[in-house]
Amino acid sequence: MASSLKSAALLEQMKLHFATEEGKKLTKKIGLVYQLNIAPKKLGVDEEIYVVDLKEGKVTKGPYDGKPDATFSFTDSDFLAMASGKLNPQMAFLRGAIKIKGSISAAQKFTPDIFPKPSKL
Amino acid sequence: MAMRDLVTGGAACAVPGSSSSSNPFGALANAILGSSSKTQELKGLPGSAVNVPEASSDYRPAAPLTTIPGSEYESQQDQRPDARTSEFLHGFHSTDHGGLAEAWDEIHRSPVFPPAQFRENEAHFEEFERVYNANPLQPTWDGPPQRVLSSVLHSFLGSDQAGVPFRPTALPVLGLSEGDKQCIRDRSCIMARHIFADKSEEYIQSQVNALLHSLDIDSNHQIRGSMHGPHSELEGYWNESQGAMIPRMPNPVDGWITEFSQQRENDNPAAWANSFEQMHGANGWASEFEQDLKMGHMRDANLANLAAMEQSRMLAQTLGQNRDPKFQLSRGTDNWVHEFSKEHQRPDEKWVDEFSKLNMNDWVEEFGQQVSEGAFGESSADVWADDYDKYLDDQLRASKQRSGASRGVYVFSDMNPYVGHPNPLKEGQELFRKGLLSEAVLALEAEVLKNPDNAEGWRLLGITHAENDDDQQAIAAMMRAQEADPSNLEVLLALGVSHTNELEQAEALKYLYRWLQNHPKYGSLAPVQQADSLYYADVARLFNEAAQMSPEDADVHVVLGVLYNLSREYDKAIAAFQEALKIKPRDYSLWNKLGATQANSVQSADAILAYQQALDLKPNYVRAWANMGISYANQGLYEDSIRYYVRALAMNPKAENAWQYLRISLSCASRNDLFAACDSRNLDVLQKEFPL
Numbered sequence: 001m002a003s004s005l006k007s008a009a010l011l012e013q014m015k016l017h018f019a020t021e022e023g024k025k026l027t028k029k030i031g032l033v034y035q036l037n038i039a040p041k042k043l044g045v046d047e048e049i050y051v052v053d054l055k056e057g058k059v060t061k062g063p064y065d066g067k068p069d070a071t072f073s074f075t076d077s078d079f080l081a082m083a084s085g086k087l088n089p090q091m092a093f094l095r096g097a098i099k100i101k102g103s104i105s106a107a108q109k110f111t112p113d114i115f116p117k118p119s120k121l
Numbered sequence: 122m123a124m125r126d127l128v129t130g131g132a133a134c135a136v137p138g139s140s141s142s143s144n145p146f147g148a149l150a151n152a153i154l155g156s157s158s159k160t161q162e163l164k165g166l167p168g169s170a171v172n173v174p175e176a177s178s179d180y181r182p183a184a185p186l187t188t189i190p191g192s193e194y195e196s197q198q199d200q201r202p203d204a205r206t207s208e209f210l211h212g213f214h215s216t217d218h219g220g221l222a223e224a225w226d227e228i229h230r231s232p233v234f235p236p237a238q239f240r241e242n243e244a245h246f247e248e249f250e251r252v253y254n255a256n257p258l259q260p261t262w263d264g265p266p267q268r269v270l271s272s273v274l275h276s277f278l279g280s281d282q283a284g285v286p287f288r289p290t291a292l293p294v295l296g297l298s299e300g301d302k303q304c305i306r307d308r309s310c311i312m313a314r315h316i317f318a319d320k321s322e323e324y325i326q327s328q329v330n331a332l333l334h335s336l337d338i339d340s341n342h343q344i345r346g347s348m349h350g351p352h353s354e355l356e357g358y359w360n361e362s363q364g365a366m367i368p369r370m371p372n373p374v375d376g377w378i379t380e381f382s383q384q385r386e387n388d389n390p391a392a393w394a395n396s397f398e399q400m401h402g403a404n405g406w407a408s409e410f411e412q413d414l415k416m417g418h419m420r421d422a423n424l425a426n427l428a429a430m431e432q433s434r435m436l437a438q439t440l441g442q443n444r445d446p447k448f449q450l451s452r453g454t455d456n457w458v459h460e461f462s463k464e465h466q467r468p469d470e471k472w473v474d475e476f477s478k479l480n481m482n483d484w485v486e487e488f489g490q491q492v493s494e495g496a497f498g499e500s501s502a503d504v505w506a507d508d509y510d511k512y513l514d515d516q517l518r519a520s521k522q523r524s525g526a527s528r529g530v531y532v533f534s535d536m537n538p539y540v541g542h543p544n545p546l547k548e549g550q551e552l553f554r555k556g557l558l559s560e561a562v563l564a565l566e567a568e569v570l571k572n573p574d575n576a577e578g579w580r581l582l583g584i585t586h587a588e589n590d591d592d593q594q595a596i597a598a599m600m601r602a603q604e605a606d607p608s609n610l611e612v613l614l615a616l617g618v619s620h621t622n623e624l625e626q627a628e629a630l631k632y633l634y635r636w637l638q639n640h641p642k643y644g645s646l647a648p649v650q651q652a653d654s655l656y657y658a659d660v661a662r663l664f665n666e667a668a669q670m671s672p673e674d675a676d677v678h679v680v681l682g683v684l685y686n687l688s689r690e691y692d693k694a695i696a697a698f699q700e701a702l703k704i705k706p707r708d709y710s711l712w713n714k715l716g717a718t719q720a721n722s723v724q725s726a727d728a729i730l731a732y733q734q735a736l737d738l739k740p741n742y743v744r745a746w747a748n749m750g751i752s753y754a755n756q757g758l759y760e761d762s763i764r765y766y767v768r769a770l771a772m773n774p775k776a777e778n779a780w781q782y783l784r785i786s787l788s789c790a791s792r793n794d795l796f797a798a799c800d801s802r803n804l805d806v807l808q809k810e811f812p813l
Contacts, residue, residue, distance in 0.1 A: 022755065120717055
């Protein structure tokens with residue numbers, strides 16, 4: 001709750017998801033480490049950094065201690081849109097809406113189906 | 122790179138329909154001759170096109186004219202144009218434009234126009250008159266000449282549609298300034314080439330000359346020094362810009378391409394110009410343009426101008442000939458176009474070939490190389506293009522939705538059969554009870570249209586949307602309910618819930634706190650506090666006190682449950698909802714809340730049981746169906762999730778989230794064969810494949 005980003009809620013869910021069967025499968029399927037720099041409004045401004053570690057199956061806050069396979073820069077709403085399938089990451093990249101560093105092939109594996117979807121009260 | 126030059130060159134020159142502020146024509150033309158209101162959507166007014174040189178003949182039949190901004194203007198204008206217009210019409214008439222009149226009729230397909238101010242007899246000019254009068258606001262430049270001008274241009278455009286060549290007409294002096302004339306000349310050259318793309322060069326040339334002759338414009342006219350009238354400033358700009366070949370102007374330039382290609386969708390050249398006008402008022406132009414001028418630099422006027430014109434003409438032709446849907450762009454993709462013009466495109470596009478003739482080979486090859494190296498994956502190029510199509514469709518769809526609802530503005534449905542119903546509220550309540558949620562929405566909308574202060578109408582509308590899995594509309598409706606009845610507890614709770622779902626934590630907390638403050642029994646517990654200084658811990662503590670005060674009050678437990686969801690103390694949330702359910706076991710929405718909480722704390726199997734309870738109580742509970750789908754998908758049971766999503770969508774095809782999730786599940790289940798059905802929202806096919 002320390003974060004005001006909506007993405008934080010999603011990433012919390014991701015964290016919990018890793019404890020499940022399905023979550024564990026992800027580490028076998030992908031096995032890569034992604035760093036996410038998420039900005040509230042404008043890319044690069046006031047970013048919060050998260051690491052989605054699909055090697056060990058965990059989500060942590062703060063820069064990765066090591067070299068992530070790919071680093072993404074998103075805005076809060078774009079990350080949400082991406083995780084829910086509303087935004088195609090490749091298209092977003094071409095538009096300049098997200099920035100990607102690192103391995104392109106790793107980046108390509110960062111798709112909406114990785115993320116558990118939030119249920120609505 | 123040739124493309125960039127082409128693009129920028131074209132944009133800086135007289136390219137009609139350009140949204141680029143580097144286009145002096147746009148600035149000048151719009152400023153001088155008035156332009157359509159900026160606030161228009163694409164559904165905008167055909168009539169608003171009247172004032173601009175490129176006045177298009179795109180009259181979309183379905184244009185909802187309730188959004189006409191110009192009625193004030195209309196009344197100002199009703200006196201003066203009479204004499205002028207009659208004169209003009211006589212002139213028009215006398216040259217025997219029978220064919221043209223028919224063309225007019227064809228063009229003016231739309232019957233829905235504001236009442237004409239004219240007493241014009243000629244039936245076949247009636248619609249024309251009405252259009253004429255439905256002006257948007259640009260009071261700085263008023264008077265008949267502009268209308269005369271626009272009508273001439275209309276007929277010019279229309280002449281293609283009817284296949285009737287435009288004939289020179291002796292028109293009354295329109296008082297066009299030098300700037301105007303050049304504007305019109307250049308723009309019409311390009312426009313003509315575009316419209317008459319299938320005709321010969323001589324034809325095009327003669328048409329243009331006819332038009333110019335009518336307008337008394339010398340086809341070789343160049344701007345000369347003297348500025349006159351109130352528009353000297355603008356003419357000045359335009360002059361400068363004729364010299365200013367501004368090579369690096371990402372947004373306007375690309376905006377132009379966007380604008381242009383956007384119109385390819387409509388397959389109507391005039392629509393292109395029209396849409397452009399609609400989107401940029403004179404103010405937007407002038408100021409944008411000023412900014413860009415500062416960035417630009419001056420060069421030799423004539424040379425640059427001609428070169429640019431030629432380039433832009435080629436570009437227009439090329440783009441005009443390309444009807445490939447891949448070239449369509451949605452709005453708001455200015456940045457994309459920027460990127461695009463730098464880097465990527467499908468190498469095998471026909472128009473890309475065109476461009477390579479203009480030295481595009483470099484980056485095309487580069488891209489091709491990347492693709493073959495697998496930069497985008499195995500079936501890269503196709504997947505990319507397909508994805509892109511889908512992205513565009515989604516963006517288009519989503520932006521329509523978002524534009525209204527996400528700003529908290531309620532978006533009413535079109536074509537509401539319940540408008541005019543004697544008691545829509547009652548009807549709505551009945552439909553809601555029966556579980557016909559989408560129908561209930563319509564009836565309730567009719568109610569609130571009739572009685573905008575009916576809190577109950579808005580409240581029920583909000584609830585219905587929430588149950589239909591649309592939190593944005595739910596919020597919009599609930600906000601109205603709250604305005605009408607600020608202390609209504611149900612409304613406050615509903616707002617808290619919807620905001621929680623939208624992950625808007627601060628907002629949610631605010632409403633839940635207000636619930637407490639407004640509660641007759643617990644209000645005393647809550648000191649009056651600013652929203653900013655609210656902390657979960659404090660609020661939760663207060664609620665716990667309330668719960669101790671009245672343990673049999675289910676509502677307090679419900680609010681606590683929602684609060685704990687916010688703070689992600691899921692176990693406590695689950696406990697709270699279970700308490701509430703002990704008191705109200707037949708409340709279907711409580712079962713859903715319980716299920717959702719369990720699902721979010723990855724207890725998906727339990728969640729499914731809870732949802733099932735909810736659905737037993739309310740079989741048409743779209744939200745619960747969608748949540749079911751989510752819980753299956755989160756467990757990797759994709760085929761099952763598909764069935765549930767499809768069921769939810771069958772009940773509410775407007776559930777956007779569900780469509781996206783469905784697609785993801787299809788992909789995970791390796792049912793890419795159904796992507797097309799999903800993208801085209803073909804529920805029949807999907808239901809056949811995945812019945813429950």
